[in-house]
Amino acid sequence: MSEVFACRPIAYLRSPYAQRIDAPHQSTVVQGTQSGEVVEARLEFVDDLAPEAYADLAGFERIWLIFAFHRSQGWKAQVKPPRGGPKRGVLATRSPHRPNPLGLSAVELVAVEPGALILRGVDLLDGTPVLDIKPYVPYADAFAGSRAGWIDEIDAAQGRQSAPGPKRPRKPVGGQAD
């Protein structure tokens, strides 16, 4: 592993999560706080990023954030998942302690403002440097019902369901829900 690829942050997240223990384990399982309040975060672009770069994000319901786990120190080949069971190979987990400390979260895009995006459903700490943003595109990114290896096994043993499904059927535009 000798090649090095330089990245610079294009934005920094301002979130209510100051400590690792405060943040949810995945962006897609955050709906709000225990009080029912919806948690919003603000992603502030660096000054020298041209606004044209993010202009056409409006209209996308979700975006991918590719970010640096800047508060992680070091990594291990195997980690103990918070859901229990034995240690797992780090690359078969979403652990923040990775050979390259890169995170990937699909978050809800609430609004595009001059110099910032308003987001919901973040699992990133306050101050997290974001390296790239891509639109979440269901036809390319969603594979409902895909097998999830050891996570499926633990879910089956514990009678739980990790895969977040739709909260309610969506009404088709201009029509009635089934």
Ligand SMILES: C[S@@+](CC[C@H](N)C(=O)[O-])C[C@H]1O[C@@H](n2cnc3c(N)ncnc32)[C@H](O)[C@@H]1O
């Ligand atoms: C399990 S990871 C999943 C992150 C992302 N959804 C992924 O799959 O790459 C989420 C946890 O990472 C930790 N975390 C979030 N932002 C971080 C940061 N900037 N540095 C270090 N740890 C962070 C928090 O403890 C959070 O609960």
